[in-house]
Amino acid sequence: MTANPASQPTPGQSTPSQPAPGAHIELESLPNLRDIGGYPITGGGRVRTGVLYRSAALSRLSPADADALQRRDIRTIFDFRTEVERTAQPDVVPDGMHVVLADVLADAASAAPDEMLEAIKDPLRASQLLAGDQTAAIFDETYRQIVSSDSALAAYRSFFTDIADPANRPALFHCTSGKDRTGWAAAALLLLLGVDEADVFHDYELTNQYLPRSAAAMIKKFTDGGGDPSTLTPVLGVDPKYLRAALTEMTSRFGSITGYFRDGLGMEDDAQDTLRAALTA
Template identity: 45%
Template sequence: MTDMQAPNAEPGAPSPIASLPNLRDLGGWPTGDGQRVKAGLLYRTADFSGLTDPDAQRFESLGVRTVYDLRSASERAAAPDPELDGVANLPLDVLADSSTAIPANLRHFLDDPATAARINAELSGGRVIEAITATYRSMVTLPSAHAAYRRLFQGLAGEDTAPAAFHCTTGKDRTGWAAATLLTVLGVSREDVLTDYLLTNERLVPALKPVFDTFAAEGGDPDLLLPILGVREEYLVAAFDEVDNLYGSFDGYLVDGLGVDGLGVDGAVADTLRSTFLE
């Protein structure tokens, strides 16, 4: 590292980079067997569209060598990741098999306030919560999601170089499920997985105040944006429930859903992840 401090092992520590408010190190979370996720090896974040030049240098000093981009092709084209020396960038389109998922269309809410009146009408009456909850279930079932998360796990288990970061647009839905599955494989409790997930409401939502203000100025109800740009416990719970309903257990999802050989409690991939990212 250059001008950055040593990795912070405090679970859920605030982002060290101001223009990436939803960036966080997954290190520090304890496991059920008394170990702890290593700091400085795994990062979750939103996309890099807001990254300033000075902060780009700070991000580089984290030492990340692999970035997994969980967005769609159109999202990547609209806000491409920066090219960083020595960093491999892997596109993994989680929602490629879904044309209507709200998380894959968040740029419409972030960049196009002129549509506020239409969005205001379409998303009233709790329909947005139902739609996003359905998207979380689809992240467990879609073939494109299986392929993306399979490749992510394979990469973290040794196909790619750590430290690694993964992201989508706002770093909360596709990224949230990636972090939840990874922490669960590592043995972190469901309570702590949910705590990490819900930190987006503290870190990202306040940074999006200009989006809420513009939405209101264009005639929209800012409260309608909260379930879109923030997270709710019921979203992540719906994904875990879908795992149980379809696969009977989390290990069943890993083996039969993602289809990675040996990715069970005693599997080679899981063992590699634990030996790599736990201390």
């Protein structure tokens, strides 16, 4: 799915004062970093900028890039990863920032997409894991869990409730690669705020531009080890059919985006209105 050309600027297009919605923030040690603001809202207005950022994990954050985050006045970091992921690659947390742990897949047998990311260190294992149609099945099931499992609902309830409080903003949220658990958080929020669905899919798919660029060395090592680089596509990118599966699960379980926030996350209409007021202008 592509973005609505009437409402969506060219990706990367910017002015000195107002970058285009979804523009990549270039920090060498923090992949897939962007402000989720700037998107137009149906009926008028835009999502606020400088308030909420999404990224991959901060496990390789350099001192210079930590300073860059501090200059954006980020107060809170929301970490959607499992305990296993956090232990293996703990975040580097800049001074003055508070971390909130919100383990989306705590109920799942595994954090499958990011286990795939770990598996590509071994080209043979990756080729076996990513063979045939099983990759699509794994991602499809993971996205359904992201929407409706008990741990996911608890994690996203904490996240959305916390970011409504100005004391916790500006904030940054992430998982390991910043594309699946993070992608759903961004998509659900943008839909609630009134962003056109085409623009929501556009924001989701920007990962396909941003994440592979930061993984060039990983891809080369994989290829040099005898791996087929085409098998990395589902690991280093996103597919709109997975977000569509999440939306189908949401509609089936909760009826609509407002039903998801109300019945799934326990955020009544007034809490949803507070979130909209905080993040739109």
